[in-house]
Amino acid sequence: MRRLVFVSFLQLVGTLFIVSTLVFFILRVLPGDPARAVLGMQANEQSVQRFRQEFGLDRPVVIQYTEWISGLVRFDFGRSFSNRQPVAPVLGQRLGLTLFLAVGGMICALLLALPMGVAAARKPWGRFDTLAMGVSHGLMAFPEFWIGMVGILLFSVQLKLFPLFGTGFGIHLVLPVLALGLNRAPILFRTLRGGLIQESSRSYALFFRGSGVPERRLFWKYLLRNQLPSVSAVAAIQFGYLLGGAIIIEQVFALPGLGRLLMSAILSRDLPVIQAGVILAALAFTLVGFATDIITHASTSQGMTRGKPNG
Amino acid sequence: MARPDPALWCSNVHVRFPDGSHPVRGVSLRVYPGQVFALIGESGAGKTLLCRALYGLQRFIPGMEVMGTIGGAAEKAMIFQDPGQFLNPGLSIEGHFKEFLKLSPRPSLTMEQLLRYVGLPENREFSRKKPRLLSGGQQQRVMIALSLALEPKVLFADEAVTALDGLTRKTVIELLRQLCQDFGLGIIFVTHDLHVADSLADWVGVMYAGRIVELQSAENLFTQPLHPYTKGLFRSHPGPEHRNSPLIELPGRMPPPDHEDGGCPFFDRCPERMAVCKQHLPEMKELSRGVSVSCHRVFQDRGY
Ligand code: SF4
Numbered sequence: 001m002r003r004l005v006f007v008s009f010l011q012l013v014g015t016l017f018i019v020s021t022l023v024f025f026i027l028r029v030l031p032g033d034p035a036r037a038v039l040g041m042q043a044n045e046q047s048v049q050r051f052r053q054e055f056g057l058d059r060p061v062v063i064q065y066t067e068w069i070s071g072l073v074r075f076d077f078g079r080s081f082s083n084r085q086p087v088a089p090v091l092g093q094r095l096g097l098t099l100f101l102a103v104g105g106m107i108c109a110l111l112l113a114l115p116m117g118v119a120a121a122r123k124p125w126g127r128f129d130t131l132a133m134g135v136s137h138g139l140m141a142f143p144e145f146w147i148g149m150v151g152i153l154l155f156s157v158q159l160k161l162f163p164l165f166g167t168g169f170g171i172h173l174v175l176p177v178l179a180l181g182l183n184r185a186p187i188l189f190r191t192l193r194g195g196l197i198q199e200s201s202r203s204y205a206l207f208f209r210g211s212g213v214p215e216r217r218l219f220w221k222y223l224l225r226n227q228l229p230s231v232s233a234v235a236a237i238q239f240g241y242l243l244g245g246a247i248i249i250e251q252v253f254a255l256p257g258l259g260r261l262l263m264s265a266i267l268s269r270d271l272p273v274i275q276a277g278v279i280l281a282a283l284a285f286t287l288v289g290f291a292t293d294i295i296t297h298a299s300t301s302q303g304m305t306r307g308k309p310n311g
Numbered sequence: 312m313a314r315p316d317p318a319l320w321c322s323n324v325h326v327r328f329p330d331g332s333h334p335v336r337g338v339s340l341r342v343y344p345g346q347v348f349a350l351i352g353e354s355g356a357g358k359t360l361l362c363r364a365l366y367g368l369q370r371f372i373p374g375m376e377v378m379g380t381i382g383g384a385a386e387k388a389m390i391f392q393d394p395g396q397f398l399n400p401g402l403s404i405e406g407h408f409k410e411f412l413k414l415s416p417r418p419s420l421t422m423e424q425l426l427r428y429v430g431l432p433e434n435r436e437f438s439r440k441k442p443r444l445l446s447g448g449q450q451q452r453v454m455i456a457l458s459l460a461l462e463p464k465v466l467f468a469d470e471a472v473t474a475l476d477g478l479t480r481k482t483v484i485e486l487l488r489q490l491c492q493d494f495g496l497g498i499i500f501v502t503h504d505l506h507v508a509d510s511l512a513d514w515v516g517v518m519y520a521g522r523i524v525e526l527q528s529a530e531n532l533f534t535q536p537l538h539p540y541t542k543g544l545f546r547s548h549p550g551p552e553h554r555n556s557p558l559i560e561l562p563g564r565m566p567p568p569d570h571e572d573g574g575c576p577f578f579d580r581c582p583e584r585m586a587v588c589k590q591h592l593p594e595m596k597e598l599s600r601g602v603s604v605s606c607h608r609v610f611q612d613r614g615y
Pocket of ligand 1: 582584593605608
């Protein structure tokens with residue numbers, strides 16, 4: 001396990017280094033002048049020059065790169081071109097909302113998928129299972145932004161149950177979280193259902209049932225518990241997708257998260273913000289992968305580490 | 312002295328599946344408290360399914376339909392051939408006991424007592440282990456102890472010692488015998504190994520193609536087998552020096568579980584067959600107290 005953590009940490013650092021290098025140089029070779037994009041085409045040569053000097057854009061690219069990398073090590077992402085504020089605090093603020101959406105979406109997906117998976121697996125191809133499989137099939141076909149838009153039309157415009165907009169962490173976040181959750185629940189539901197059906201046909205389940213362990217208890221306490229590692233591994237991968245989905249859903253619901261910040265940064269060629277945003281996304285995905293590896297490792301080595309068989 | 316009520320009895324039990332297979336056909340038997348009833352025969356004879364039907368496992372086996380009458384004690388427990396498969400891999404030994412002790416209405420024994428009884432260590436280091444860290448013999452002992460936690464009156468042991476090596480097998484057999492005496496359990500013991508049956512059983516039912524074809528006390532059966540199939544089994548069975556080798560098959564094959572009822576199912580393989588055997592299925596007749604057989608040749612020789 002210690003080795004796994006060490007290797008994963010090295011991988012994390014390596015990935016972040018490669019991503020930051022790539023994003024830095026790709027942004028530098030793209031056509032267009034960031035100074036002009038920020039100041040406007042009408043800006044005079046003097047102010048453009050001043051801007052370049054202020055942000056070091058007039059220096060050789062290699063020097064800019066070394067400064068950027070050494071800043072990163074100190075968690076200094078530079079200053080935003082557009083408002084001249086340090087990037088890190090703004091990013092932190094925006095990240096909060098995006099994480100809230102992703103975590104909320106995951107909780108919502110789990111709350112739907114766990115009881116439904118157990119109920120469906122108890123009677124495979126029974127009435128509930130057939131219905132749930134049909135619904136999950138349907139939900140998987142629709143992207144989260146579509147579900148979000150239908151949600152807005154139905155619950156905000158028609159039924160007026162939820163406000164269209166809002167600030168902070170309020171009731172206006174219910175619909176986007178639901179849209180994300182509904183989009184991810186089918187994968188979790190199907191993984192759990194399939195795993196539980198397989199688990200339920202194992203010999204120990206027959207021994208437990210035959211000895212009188214009630215079906216509900218067998219499912220919730222034993223079959224589900226044995227399936228949790230594989231469901232958690234899938235959930236960890238899904239969390240990566242949820243982060244991506246949250247960035248998209250922010251556009252649909254006009255929420256000030258990381259996605260909106262990045263969109264406006266890309267449009268205004270605010271390079272430090274774009275670079276920091278991409279690194280943050282890479283960090284999130286690598287951490288999710290890291291978590292998946294650890295969960296899988298823990299589940300496969302379960303019971304293997306303490307002692308060895310004896311006669 | 313009057314005989315006690317059977318711990319388990321059944322009359323005319325059939326097992327069917329929707330695909331037309333009919334692996335158990337009209338079995339009747341009795342198991343008395345404190346005695347071991349062994350079901351022997353080749354694999355595919357219907358022993359395991361009969362056991363599962365008598366236990367009541369058909370509720371959990373898709374498509375399995377059981378007909379006939381089954382009576383006796385409601386407190387039953389079952390142990391299986393491959394205990395490693397039948398213990399929950401994610402649950403410690405202690406976890407298993409916690410669950411099983413809860414299933415008994417008034418548990419009179421603790422986990423430590425049960426572990427000690429079956430000859431396993433009672434310490435925490437052992438009880439915290441996951442099943443896969445135990446040897447086959449230990450797993451089977453855990454399974455026996457778990458079954459005892461249910462305080463059964465009847466214990467079903469389905470090929471429970473088949474997968475164990477010689478010495479472990481012997482000790483587990485001794486343990487089962489001990490159980491019979493100490494707890495007054497009736498044990499139904501399924502095996503294809505005649506030596507195991509010989510060393511453990513009080514009564515033996517020989518199964519062939521879904522039916523019991525001979526039923527006798529173990530003592531009589533092993534000295535004076537009556538049915539040609541039983542005699543064939545004994546002839547083809549390796550001696551004690553090969554007790555770990557599998558049973559040598561009799562020439563020919565047992566009819567499949569979906570065969571049509573007609574004459575004697577053993578007809579094609581029987582060295583003693585007669586014309587009547589091809590047409591008429593021999594019924595099970597009690598020749599004397601505790602001796603039942605279904606064979607036209609035996610009936611003819613004994614004037615039935
Ligand atoms: S009934 Fe006939 S064929 Fe069947 S075992 Fe007896 S002698 Fe053989």
